Amino acid sequence: xxxxxxxxxxxxxxxxxxxxxxxxxxxxxxxxxxxxxxxxxxxxxxxxxxxxxxxxxxxxxxxxxxxxxxxxxxxxxxxxxxxxxxxxxxxxxxxxxxxxxxxxxxxxxxxxxxxxxxxxxxxxxxxxxxxxxxxxxxxxxxxxxxxxxxxxxxxxxxxxxxxxxxxxxxxxxxxxxxxxxxxxxxxxxxxxxxxxxxxxxxxxxxxxxxxxxxxxxxxxxxxxxxxxxxxxxxxxxxxxxxx
Amino acid sequence: xxxxxxxxxxxxxxxxxxxxxxxxxxxxxxxxxxxxxxxxxxxxxxxxxxxxxxxxxxxxxxxxxxxxxxxxxxxxxxxxxxxxxxxxxxxxxxxxxxxxxxxxxxxxxxxxxxxxxxxxxxxxxxxxxxxxxxxxxxxxxxxxxxxxxxxxx
Numbered sequence: 001x002x003x004x005x006x007x008x009x010x011x012x013x014x015x016x017x018x019x020x021x022x023x024x025x026x027x028x029x030x031x032x033x034x035x036x037x038x039x040x041x042x043x044x045x046x047x048x049x050x051x052x053x054x055x056x057x058x059x060x061x062x063x064x065x066x067x068x069x070x071x072x073x074x075x076x077x078x079x080x081x082x083x084x085x086x087x088x089x090x091x092x093x094x095x096x097x098x099x100x101x102x103x104x105x106x107x108x109x110x111x112x113x114x115x116x117x118x119x120x121x122x123x124x125x126x127x128x129x130x131x132x133x134x135x136x137x138x139x140x141x142x143x144x145x146x147x148x149x150x151x152x153x154x155x156x157x158x159x160x161x162x163x164x165x166x167x168x169x170x171x172x173x174x175x176x177x178x179x180x181x182x183x184x185x186x187x188x189x190x191x192x193x194x195x196x197x198x199x200x201x202x203x204x205x206x207x208x209x210x211x212x213x214x215x216x217x218x219x220x221x222x223x224x225x226x227x228x229x230x231x232x233x234x235x236x237x238x239x240x241x242x243x
Numbered sequence: 244x245x246x247x248x249x250x251x252x253x254x255x256x257x258x259x260x261x262x263x264x265x266x267x268x269x270x271x272x273x274x275x276x277x278x279x280x281x282x283x284x285x286x287x288x289x290x291x292x293x294x295x296x297x298x299x300x301x302x303x304x305x306x307x308x309x310x311x312x313x314x315x316x317x318x319x320x321x322x323x324x325x326x327x328x329x330x331x332x333x334x335x336x337x338x339x340x341x342x343x344x345x346x347x348x349x350x351x352x353x354x355x356x357x358x359x360x361x362x363x364x365x366x367x368x369x370x371x372x373x374x375x376x377x378x379x380x381x382x383x384x385x386x387x388x389x390x391x392x393x394x395x396x
Contacts, residue, residue: 045373045374045375046373046374047371047372047373047374048372048373048374048376048377048378049339049367049377050339050367054371057371079255082251082255083248083251083252083255084248117338118337118338118339118365118367119337119339119364119365119366119367120336120337120362120363120364120365121362121364124279124347124364125279126279127277127278127279160255161258164255164258164259164262165258165259165262167259167263168259168262168263168266168267169266172266172270180274180277180278180279181278181279181280181281181282181300182278182279183279183280183300183347183364183366185366185367185368185369186369187369188369188370188371196368196369196370196371197369197370197371197372198371198372198373198376200373201371201372201373
């Protein structure tokens with residue numbers, strides 16, 4: 001297991017890995033996004049109460065799920081950077097924060113667009129929505145911190161500490177609808193027992209969640225590859241790789 | 244493991260544990276403020292404050308909606324099965340407002356126990372299903388256009 005971690009920590013190995021992974025992921029993610037969108041937006045039946053306006057779920061839920069999971073990936077990268085001083089972990093953290101911020105922003109905006117016709121309000125300061133807004137600011141905070149230092153090592157340390165502190169927010173977001181009285185409904189997809197969403201809507205939703213995971217991985221790998229190209233543009237190994 | 248790395252790992256774990264404890268305690272202390280609304284049981288028990296802006300949330304009691312014939316005032320009962328509150332609201336209700344559905348009303352609780360709302364929001368539940376399935380669950384035949392398309396009832 002450690003040999004894999006050591007290999008991943010080596011920029012030349014990671015550059016080759018990213019190249020191959022991107023080539024594989026790109027067509028799969030595009031296909032899943034197209035199929036999932038057509039299935040969810042056109043083929044899945046309308047909802048018995050909300051009609052067609054519920055279809056924003058096929059964007060809202062995948063974006064929110066991956067924004068939460070992505071935070072744990074960022075915090076894990078932060079831990080690896082802090083404890084084992086792996087340079088690629090810093091790169092991962094920096095590459096990931098804007099992608100996570102974008103997904104959180106999509107979840108907030110689509111939720112707001114759905115909230116107006118469904119609840120009657122664009123924005124409500126309930127526990128789920130407020131903790132999701134905090135997640136957005138945590139991602140922005142990591143982005144800002146990584147730019148705030150001249151010294152790269154100091155920036156990585158500060159980002160890692162902030163992302164570790166922020167992990168406390170993830171279970172809060174996830175459980176907020178159960179712990180407190182909120183306007184946001186509880187989860188429809190249940191890991192144990194039957195989901196509260198009909199299978200005709202659940203399957204396209206699960207496909208879209210997988211597609212968003214793939215999109216997330218693809219975006220992070222593309223950003224990491226770009227940073228490698230910038231950082232090592234003078235290195236012999238990279239010039240040999242590119243030419 | 245290298246002692247230096249072990250030390251850094253312990254520090255990292257401490258960061259997560261202590262910040263989680265701190266935020267856990269803060270949110271436990273502020274739980275009354277994090278709750279978006281008071282359940283009707285808190286209103287009948289006298290826990291909810293009167294004469295200032297609060298929110299009350301619960302299920303609209305079946306058969307309790309009374310609409311005024313002269314203006315947009317609607318009076319209805321909201322329950323959490325432990326207590327119920329009468330809410331009166333003048334204005335346009337959200338599309339999903341219906342008997343047996345969740346609502347969150349913001350307004351002022353009078354000393355007489357009547358709640359005068361300035362805003363009523365519909366609280367959607369976690370159930371999503373096609374109209375045919377919903378009709379089958381209720382033992383009725385599906386009716387074309389029975390679901391809400393975002394306009395009208």
